[in-house]
Amino acid sequence: MELFDKVKALTEIQATSGFEGPVRDYLKKRMVELGYTPEFDGLGGIFVTKTSKVENAPRIMVAAHMDEVGFMVSAIKSDGTLRVVPLGGWNPLVVSGQRFTLFTRTGQKIPVVTGGLPPHLLRGTGATPQMPALSDIVFDAAFEDAAEAVQYGVAQGDVIIPETETILTANGKNVMSKAWDNRYGCLMILELLEFLADKELPVTLIVGANVQEEVGLRGAKVSTTKFKPELFFAVDCSPASDTFGDDNGQLGQGTTLRFFDPGHIMLPGLKNFLLNTAETAKVKTQVYMAKGGTDAGAAHLANEGIPSTTIGVVARYIHSHQTIFNLDDFSQAQNFLRAIVTHLNADQVAQIKNY
Structure with missing residues (x-):
């Protein structure tokens, strides 16, 4: 499937907080096709574990959320x-x-x-x-x-x-749809799992999607308790403000480096790792100072504290029937996420956790 076809398939699914079943079924089917074995937390989050052959490998979680408003x-x-x-x-x-x-x-x-x-x-x-x-x-x-x-x-x-139809904009660079927050993340994890299907990593990856993010970051509290990661990467979409005279979050300017939101501050070790990785991978990034939160806000307070961040994109007019988002931004974010998970190892995780 072409990228737009994948976007259309996921964004036209109707699934809200507490009723994520249709998206979970879609993810499960694709995960099984890729050779993974999904498992579930008690609220309905879905995850697969790609276990490293390295002894005592760090555990890294990459999580979308399935619900739309x-x-x-x-x-x-x-x-x-x-x-x-x-x-x-x-x-x-x-x-x-x-x-x-x-x-x-x-x-x-x-x-x-x-x-x-x-x-x-x-x-x-x-x-x-x-x-x-x-x-x-x-x-x-x-x-x-x-x-x-x-x-x-x-x-x-x-x-x-x-209920809306997902369509391409006239210039072919952008999409209009509902629910890019956060079918973006759902597509991100599926593309990542396909990319990693035949690769061995020095870290154990837990990849999937949480429930009930839109009503209080609830699913992330459950999944981090169940899977006990050492690092947590949310993949989520945030509001662009470029049409309101603000340069904080612009369409077409790449994936976001979310240094701050009201419930989360990125730790220095993680910030350094992300900046260095983006430079090495030649990924287009933009700094984003958020006014809302993501599952990273719940995950970083879970267990004994988990260094967390969000690998995101922005979209205009989120939480409505007609959101506009950029396809190249998705590609930049996907390249960034691939670079992140393939660069991580025990030493790198130790440096990140050294604050």
């Missing part, structure tokens, strides 16, 4: 419309006027749209449009009433997930 049905109103709670961070301004799919407990897929009050109905009322609360946004499947919604299997606790 979505919603859960909190109420069925008498008129048949629905109200929700968010699964992950949503700006209310990007929610209205969009298509979603509701997944019932029995696996039915029900089309849903979000509605807002049209301007025609505001004329002459003196009302000024307000920022809606997420809990007030109308999710509408066109049921006649609550009884009909229930008849079709809709219930509180059902999940509602964005």
